[in-house]
């Protein structure tokens with residue numbers, strides 16, 4: 105029924121109505137105009153238009169939108185499940201949230217072609233940069249990760265985003281994270297956004313290594329061990 109069925113999770117977004125503030129952020133950001141209103145003015149997902157990109161989930165400020173197998177909590181649990189070395193072990197921990205459409209397969213192919221990248225990196229696939237809820241980034245930093253890199257498709261006029269505006273909307277959201285970092289007394293460069301195409305197989309490892317070198321030039325995150 106969906107215009108772009110995904111392997112693995114064929115569910116549509118749902119909203120926990122009791123938590124919804126009716127702010128309409130999800131409706132405004134949906135790249136496919138797939139969110140209508142029910143008679144009580146709550147979001148109503150039009151399943152024939154929805155392409156399951158998750159942009160509504162990333163946009164919701166109170167985090168009440170989820171899919172059966174993809175939610176703020178499922179990715180949040182993956183982020184928390186990664187072991188973060190303590191401040192005395194001199195090992196950084198870097199999180200990469202990689203778009204599953206281009207960036208993640210490019211990383212996969214880089215590995216198959218034996219291109220190595222920094223061993224302190226841990227990669228979690230995401231549906232689209234548009235689905236990134238900024239709580240993942242603040243939770244990761246609060247949990248002691250030294251840096252967070254986000255990988256998504258090119259946006260703008262020559263966009264390569266599989267969901268048209270997903271990566272652009274995600275990047276707009278990310279542009280606000282700098283203030284959060286300053287509030288946490290962290291260097292703003294600790295969060296980096298990288299445009300990745302599926303053809304970047306050979307160059308991607310070096311970009312990761314450059315970013316890892318930058319992170320290693322900073323002191324360990326002061327949030328380790330909390």
Ligand code: SF4
Pocket residue numbers: 117133134135136137138139149153154155156157158159160161
């Ligand atoms: S933002 Fe994406 S997942 Fe959400 S309703 Fe629109 S098309 Fe569906």
Ligand code: SF4
Pocket residue numbers: 119123124125126127128129130131147163164165166167168169
């Ligand atoms: S963004 Fe979240 S809180 Fe706002 S209307 Fe949509 S579901 Fe409700």
